Amino acid sequence: MKRLIVILLIALGFVFRIWIVGAFPQPFIFDQWEYHATAANILSSPNHLYTSSYRMPGYPLILALVYSIFGMENTMAWI
Numbered sequence: 001m002k003r004l005i006v007i008l009l010i011a012l013g014f015v016f017r018i019w020i021v022g023a024f025p026q027p028f029i030f031d032q033w034e035y036h037a038t039a040a041n042i043l044s045s046p047n048h049l050y051t052s053s054y055r056m057p058g059y060p061l062i063l064a065l066v067y068s069i070f071g072m073e074n075t076m077a078w079i
Helices: 002-023 032-044 058-070
Strands: none
Touching (some): 032 058
């Protein structure tokens, strides 16, 4: 019974988060533009891993994967 309650709470939390993100969309702020540009450059040139000297390429690689699956216009996919 406790497992069912925990699973139900996790599912409810996930649905609530999706609802909040859809109801109140946020624009890019701070360094999100840089990560977005780095991911876009990775996608536009797959043989060249574009990165900067002060940003690690891990998160832009994940973003590039999400962009390749869902498209660059779908910000809900990575939020």
